[in-house]
Amino acid sequence: xxxxxxxxxxxxxLARIRGALSQSGTDLVEIPREYRTVGPWKPGAPATIxxxxxxxxxxxxxxxxxxxxxxxxxxxxxxxxxxTTLTTGAAPAVVVPxxxxxxxVDTIRAAGFEVLTDSRTDPVPLDRLDTVVAxxxxxxxxxxDTGTIVLDGADDQGRRAITLVPDHHICVVRADQVVGTxxxxxxxxxxxxxxxxxxxxSATSDIELSRVEGVHGxxxxxxxxVGAAAG
Amino acid sequence: MTTxxxxxxxxxxxxxxxxxxxxxxxxxxPQAARxxxxxxxxxxxxxxxxxxxRAKRAAVVNEVPDWEALRDAGSAIKADVMVRLxxxxxxxxxxxxxxxxxxxxxxxxxxxxxxVIELIRATGQTEVIKVKSMATQEIGLxxxxxxxxxxxxxxxxxxxxxQLGHDRPSxxxxxxxxxxxxxxxxxxxREMGDAPPGLTxxxxxxxxxxxxxxxxxxxxxxxxxxxxxxxxxDTGTLAVVESEGNGRxxxxxxxxxxxxxxxxxxxxxxxxxxxxxxxxxxxxxxxRMNPYTSMxxxxxxxxxxxxxxxxxLDNGRTRALADTVGRAALHCIRCSACLxxxxxxERTGGHAYGSxxxxxxxxxxxxxxxxxxxxxxxxxxxxxxxxxxGACYEVCPVKIDIPSLLVMLRARMVDxxxxxxxxxxxxxxxxxxxWVMSDAGRFAAAEKLTGVGRLVAGKKGRIxxxxxxxxxxxxxxDLPSPPAExxxxxxxxxxxxxx
Numbered sequence: 001x002x003x004x005x006x007x008x009x010x011x012x013x014l015a016r017i018r019g020a021l022s023q024s025g026t027d028l029v030e031i032p033r034e035y036r037t038v039g040p041w042k043p044g045a046p047a048t049i050x051x052x053x054x055x056x057x058x059x060x061x062x063x064x065x066x067x068x069x070x071x072x073x074x075x076x077x078x079x080x081x082x083x084t085t086l087t088t089g090a091a092p093a094v095v096v097p098x099x100x101x102x103x104x105v106d107t108i109r110a111a112g113f114e115v116l117t118d119s120r121t122d123p124v125p126l127d128r129l130d131t132v133v134a135x136x137x138x139x140x141x142x143x144x145d146t147g148t149i150v151l152d153g154a155d156d157q158g159r160r161a162i163t164l165v166p167d168h169h170i171c172v173v174r175a176d177q178v179v180g181t182x183x184x185x186x187x188x189x190x191x192x193x194x195x196x197x198x199x200x201x202s203a204t205s206d207i208e209l210s211r212v213e214g215v216h217g218x219x220x221x222x223x224x225x226v227g228a229a230a231g
Numbered sequence: 232m233t234t235x236x237x238x239x240x241x242x243x244x245x246x247x248x249x250x251x252x253x254x255x256x257x258x259x260x261p262q263a264a265r266x267x268x269x270x271x272x273x274x275x276x277x278x279x280x281x282x283x284x285r286a287k288r289a290a291v292v293n294e295v296p297d298w299e300a301l302r303d304a305g306s307a308i309k310a311d312v313m314v315r316l317x318x319x320x321x322x323x324x325x326x327x328x329x330x331x332x333x334x335x336x337x338x339x340x341x342x343x344x345x346x347v348i349e350l351i352r353a354t355g356q357t358e359v360i361k362v363k364s365m366a367t368q369e370i371g372l373x374x375x376x377x378x379x380x381x382x383x384x385x386x387x388x389x390x391x392x393x394q395l396g397h398d399r400p401s402x403x404x405x406x407x408x409x410x411x412x413x414x415x416x417x418x419x420x421r422e423m424g425d426a427p428p429g430l431t432x433x434x435x436x437x438x439x440x441x442x443x444x445x446x447x448x449x450x451x452x453x454x455x456x457x458x459x460x461x462x463x464x465d466t467g468t469l470a471v472v473e474s475e476g477n478g479r480x481x482x483x484x485x486x487x488x489x490x491x492x493x494x495x496x497x498x499x500x501x502x503x504x505x506x507x508x509x510x511x512x513x514x515x516x517x518x519r520m521n522p523y524t525s526m527x528x529x530x531x532x533x534x535x536x537x538x539x540x541x542x543x544l545d546n547g548r549t550r551a552l553a554d555t556v557g558r559a560a561l562h563c564i565r566c567s568a569c570l571x572x573x574x575x576x577e578r579t580g581g582h583a584y585g586s587x588x589x590x591x592x593x594x595x596x597x598x599x600x601x602x603x604x605x606x607x608x609x610x611x612x613x614x615x616x617x618x619x620x621g622a623c624y625e626v627c628p629v630k631i632d633i634p635s636l637l638v639m640l641r642a643r644m645v646d647x648x649x650x651x652x653x654x655x656x657x658x659x660x661x662x663x664x665x666w667v668m669s670d671a672g673r674f675a676a677a678e679k680l681t682g683v684g685r686l687v688a689g690k691k692g693r694i695x696x697x698x699x700x701x702x703x704x705x706x707x708x709d710l711p712s713p714p715a716e717x718x719x720x721x722x723x724x725x726x727x728x729x730x
Binding site: 195 | 405532
């Protein structure tokens with residue numbers, strides 16, 4: 001295939017780079033890192049949570065707060081809404097990653113939804129994924145400063161496709177997962193798993209720079225903050 | 232209605248090429264700008280869009296207390312990347328390969344296109360979906376694919392508007408910034424094939440039409456092509472920053488992913504994301520964070536494309552790298568903040584630059600990527616497409632001193648022209664001025680002539696049109712009326728006794 005030619009190209013490009021640098025210089029550069037690496041408040045502190053909520057709402061995510069498991073159950077049920085029986089007579093389906101908390105899964109089932117469990121080894125087919133009413137996942141970390149939720153593909157967050165194709169994403173974030181700044185978030189993440197950083201529902205500003213929420217990704221993003229007293 | 236023709240393709244195709252060169256127009260910037268400035272619709276669209284995005288950026292940058300410290304770090308990190316480019320590229324290649332990706336190297340656009348074509352052919356597919364990517368614009372990939380019978384579908388809304396409109400991108404971030412909602416509606420109704428008949432020009436309705444149009448493509452496509460915003464050398468991770476979710480669709484659902492990336496887009500370490508994920512979104516779309524960022528490292532079994540190819544592209548970057556000052560243009564992270572603040576870009580739009588990289592950064596990057604062949608080369612005119620006001624430097628998240636680069640490149644263009652036998656207007660005028668000013672008597676005589684200028688300027692106090700050769704000046708800008716009295720006559724009158 002391209003192996004022989006591109007290996008020639010590899011040496012050629014690297015030689016050109018070295019040649020260029022021999023003309024323009026290779027003095028080592030000192031990198032100043034004077035920027036903030038932590039915010040004014042600790043992870044999970046009430047002020048950190050308030051900031052996250054403010055940022056999420058600003059970018060048109062819907063936010064619920066649940067002080068405990070009982071409130072979480074209510075919040076999940078509220079977010080899903082009433083199941084509307086499909087024309088086929090089947091119950092509407094919700095997809096969940098294989099490692100999602102069993103109690104949450106029971107809540108979804110109890111609310112009258114069919115639960116589709118997705119995993120890397122047993123994925124829900126794409127066309128089926130396109131028909132589910134919602135996906136419920138946990139998260140890896142949330143960054144208050146920017147209103148960002150990071151999913152890293154762990155078993156309670158799942159394959160990237162399940163949080164992409166359904167039109168409604170319900171994401172449960174624990175208060176202790178909420179950090180203040182981007183550097184705090186990056187420090188908790190590794191390159192081991194594919195990541196998706198989500199800041200509000202999908203959006204476009206391509207038409208006259210006016211923002212339209214909800215293009216190809218989920219048009220509704222609901223975030224349930226657990227362990228944060230409803231303010 | 233036939234008023235929605237927009238900006239016609241004025242670039243004459245190079246007889247050598249079937250398709251226009253993505254990095255070089257057929258006219259100099261002043262010639263092309265003159266056409267573009269005549270389009271009042273274009274000017275209105277640009278004025279509106281750039282003022283909106285400027286205000287958004289300013290608001291979210293002002294809320295970051297350590298913005299300048301982030302810029303300093305960003306600038307130094309990119310300078311460090313340039314110095315250590317060979318070792319960082321080898322490290323990236325090693326990490327990507329270890330995680331199941333395949334790395335390819337391309338010396339130029341043709342080689343990159345050939346590699347991508349072979350990779351697509353190996354899958355047996357004849358259609359691919361694309362994430363918005365400047366690198367693939369730069370190499371003319373869509374046209375190269377079309378030539379061999381592979382259809383490339385742009386999935387970013389603005390790129391879709393450009394593609395359906397048989398148009399050219401005019402902005403790095405918002406390639407259809409030159410189109411207003413009514414024009415976009417016309418394009419969709421005419422070209423999309425499945426646009427709802429009652430489509431209005433509401434941005435929401437237009438975005439939903441694009442969603443419906445692309446949905447099946449996303450779910451069925453086997454091959455996707457992307458660029459990359461960042462590649463992290465010490466982990467082999469690639470990052471794509473986007474808004475609509477089309478990027479996630481392309482990066483997640485197909486079986487094969489091919490990413491084309493300029494060799495300069497590296498970051499040395501994972502930690503460096505903490506700087507660039509703050510700098511880029513706020514500078515680019517004026518958001519605290521863009522809606523979606525995807526990061527992946529090689530292939531992840533059971534999640535996403537199971538075949539991943541990374542094409543590392545030179546295409547002139549090593550030419551730019553050889554210049555001590557000029558290589559700073561390679562620090563660019565393609566945020567487009569400099570376009571939005573540029574008084575020249577705001578009026579001419581992106582097409583006048585003749586390159587897929589327009590605006591201030593385009594004016595310093597394009598001529599360095601292509602090299603210039605002297606006076607007649609349209610790219611030799613690009614360093615002059617600026618007032619040197621410095622706004623671009625102020626907003627650049629990695630502190631590229633674009634005004635200094637422009638001045639350096641202007642000097643280079645003048646040097647390239649020194650060997651010319653026939654002097655151009657500029658050097659003839661300079662020679663004449665030198666002759667006049669080197670002699671007191673000649674200078675005094677010339678000063679007397681300024682009285683004529685006052686007559687020409689008249690009551691409005693400006694001279695807007697003069698005969699040749701002075702018309703070369705007045706065609707582009709007014710000349711202020713000369714003062715009633717020269718400095719030397721004033722001095723003689725007021726302080727003559729002291730001299």
